[in-house]
Amino acid sequence: MSAKRYSTVLKRRVSAQQVRLIGSIVSALLLLGISSPSQALATVRQGTQISLNGQTLSAPWSQWQDDAGLRIGISDRALTPTVGIQLLTANTVTQQPIQWFTPPQLQPSALFTRLISSQRYLDITDMAAQSGWQMKVADSALQITSPVANMLAIRQGHPAWGDRIVIELDRSTPWQTDSTNQEVILTLNAQVMPNILQQMKNASGKYFQSVSVESLGNQTRVRLRIANGIQPRIWSLAKPDRIIVDIRPDSLIERNVLWAPGLRSRQQTLAIGTNRVPVTWLELDPRHPGLSLKPIVPNLSSMMGIAPLAQTAQQAQVTAAINGGFFNRIRQLPLGAVRVDGRWLSGPILNRGAIAWDGSGNFAFKRLTLQETLTTSTGQRLAITHLNSGYIQAGIARYTADWGATYTSLSDNELIISVQNNGVVSQQPLAKAGSAGVSIPSNGYLLVLRSNQSIASALAPGTLLQLDSSTDPQEINRYPYVLGAGPLLIQNSQIVLNSKIEGFSNAFAAETAPRSAIAQTNAGQILLVTAYEKLNGSALTLTEMAQILQQLGAINALNLDGGSSTTLYLGGQVIDRPPNSAARVHNGIGIFLR
Structure with a gap:
């Protein structure tokens, strides 16, 4: 059977049993590394903007051809904020069950999927019709026009768990959501009668302060002022058609989506002591063909710079990502290990926890030190404190071209020594921090002497140098990829949290904050995990994050930079927080699919 014919068969209306059988067969082929024929269909057009009833929205889309005609898909992660489609648990990679004006007693419908590069498109052709x-x-945009609905009523419920607002409609209609920490804006393609505008004028509830309804011609905008940290669940039902806004701390719906071969997207609320914590994570098989992990940074040509994780991920063309290690937010420089393809873009500091891995699915979770020593032609041995680092300490630091084309002084009264072809060629004092950049030789490196210039005579021009470099533990030498953060949370299934031994302050060890982490299970799966706060509104300690990871099956785990840096990204979208609330970060761990 031809690829096009096979795709046509998949898209016909078939029984639920047949759909499950087809999905199981295709999933088995994918797990064996055999692509679904539907993935091989030629793309006709694609873009990143949708015009929905005249409103321009950012949403990747794709158009392709099969025997049944032209098909159109929209990125799965864009469908929720732009149309209102909710993704449900999916156990096959070929179909995605959805909730969108589904009658209460019927099984959810499912959309066929198409994975192209870092995007997963859901075929909306039949649903749209x-x-x-x-x-x-038209041009580079997908134009969608939907019939205008009528808002029949808006009413408030008072369930024991929180607040519910129900918007009654005369037909299904797309809606968009835009969330901040304390406001949710819901825009519907629906007209509203003047009397309805006042129905919620004085409404308030347990978790919201106010609701306003505004008429915009053929659109209606509903604004909700909600309690800080609450993210409502907005979903829909049919018979009658209605949009439901549930405002409650535990609004997270358990979901387990087989997003691509070897990659699952999951979310669940877990118990920690007497409280519960919403957790979002990605679960991936690092040994699956075509799947790989690498550290990602905003700019490979310079270690100075920070950017939102989504921007860095899109630039690197990764499918998924999580924020990585620590950095100086003012100087925008890394404070920990970043190794890519065997090159130290930034060296480890303070014996902090790190994760190291190779392209064959082997991982190590260790506390890490890089030991470098210079031996002069007279036999004098000089210890290097740090390699390519924004961390400042008295002694000798080393900077290579992997740091960037130039080095700008980080402290006052530095002495810059240029080394080329294993020999000292010059010395240059820099009196003030931030002094003009000094070129880093491509055939050598710079040595930066800080508060230790008495040894300058041992590094006079013409001096030959031998450099010895090794990691502790030595096994990390063989891994081409390393990312440092800390503290180390779990080793060999035991919590090994020790912030002091990794050079963290007592305040850092005791604070509560949103958390992100990377972990490994006994089956070799890698977990990228984020969690923000317990349902009672308090953030998480490091110990609580370790306990969460143990519940997920972690036998090894490393804490990553948390707080405002905490971000999880998949398929073009931030999936664990409002996208406009994510802070800029220096680096992350990217997941590549090919």
Whole structure:
């Protein structure tokens, strides 16, 4: 059977049993590294913008051809904020069950998937036709026009768990959500009668302060002022058609999506002591063909710079990512290990925890030190304190071209020694921090003497140098990829948290904050995990994060930079927080699919 014919068969209306059988067969082929024929269909057009009823929205889309005609898909992660489609648990890679004006007693419908590069598109062609949408491609945008609905009523419920607002409609309609920490804006393609505008004028509840309804012609905007940290669940039902806004601390719906071969997206609320914590994570098989991990940075040509993780991920063309190690937010420089393809873009500091790995699915979770020693032509041995680091300490630091084209002084009264072809060629004093950049030789490196210039005579021009470099533990030498953060949370299934031995302050060890971590299970799966706060509103300690990871099956785990840096990214979107609330970060761990 041809690829096009096979795709057509998949898209016909078949029984639920047949769908499950087809999905199981295709999933088995994918797990064996055999691509689904539907993935091989030629793309006709694609873009990143949608015009929905005249409103321009950012959403990757793709158009392709099969025997049944042109098909159109929208990135799965864009469908929720732009159309209101909710993704449900999916156990096959070929179909994605959804919740969108689904009758209460019926099984959710499912959309066929198409994985292209770092995007997973859901085929909305049939759903759009059934809903009366008109779709066409104009220039680089996908234009969608949907019938205008009428808002019949808006009412408030008072369930024991929180607040519920129900918007009654005369038909299904797309809606968009835009969230901040304390406001949710819901925009519907629906008209509203003047009397309805006042129905919620004085409404308030346990977790929201106010609701306002605004008419925008053929659109209606609903604004909710909510308690800080609450993210409502917004979903829909049919018979009658209605949009439901549930405002509650435990709004996270358990979901387990087989997003791509070897990659799952999961979310669940877990118990910690007497409280509960919403947790979002990615679960991946590092040995799956075509899947790989690498550290990612905003700019490979210079270690100075920070950016939102989503921007760095899109630039690196990764499918998924999590924020990585620590950095100086003012200087925008790394404070910990970043090794890519065997090159130390930034060296480890303070014996802090790190994760190291190779391309064959082997990982090590260790506290890490890089030991470098210079031996002069007279036999004098000089210890290097740090390599390519924004961490400042008295002694000798070394900077290579992997740091960037130039080095700018980080402290006052530094002495810069240029080494080329294993020999000292010059010395240059820099009186003030931030002094003009000094070129880093491509055939050597710079030595930076800080508060230790008495040894300058041992590094006079013409002096020959031998450099010895090794990691402690030595096994890390063989891993081409390393990312440092800390503290180390779990080793061999035991919590080994010791902030002091890794050079963290007592305040850092005791504070509560949003957390991100990377972990390994006994089966060799890698988990990228984020958690923000317990349902009672308090953030997490490091010990609580370690306990969460143990519940997820972690036998090894490393804490990553948390707080405002905490970010998890998948398929073009931030998935664990409002995208506009994510802070800029220096580095992350990227997941590549090919």
